[in-house]
Amino acid sequence: MVFDTEAAFEEAVIEKLKAYGWDDAGGVIKRPTEQQLLENWAAILFENNKHRDCLNGAPLTQTEIQQVVEQIRVKRTPVAINELINGKEIIIKRDNADDELHVGKEVALKIFHRDEIAGGQSRYQIAQQPVFSSKSKLGHDRRGDLMLLINGMPLFHIELKKSGVPVSEAIGQIRKYAAEGVF
16 A cells, blocks of 8 residues: 555554554544653553552552652663563552552552453553653654553554655654653
8 A cells, every 4th residue: 555644654554453452442542642641551550450459449649650650760671671561560659548458558560461462451552643742951842653552551652654755764763762762
């Protein structure tokens, strides 16, 4: 197929992904900010961990989400991050006073498990045109094409180019974003 515009290519990819279950019945998340992606992830983490033995029906606070993010941030390679999240749990210390059973105690959050891929509690979402704020005052905000989220966690970033544009341009764009700390 030939695509005269990147937008047409993007829509075709989204339709194909939806055919394979990447839509989660909630629709495509359009132009999300980093904060909206974090809120989406926190909501899914809560849904998958809300039972009495974990979050006890009390949503994650901002500081609890930051504990999760920090544990991922200190990992420097995709392999280290994969080891942390794949089939394991992330330990946080509860500070939500609404969880009287666990406040001040550690709980283990299930992120996702390999045996639940394509089943179980796993949720598959598409974020279209995610917006990333610049990390410096001199830089520009960035916008991606597509991100694929599993249980709210952005695991795949896809940059698309219209027909006739070399793939190396998409690769260069991803490298530039990575060097700028966008991801």
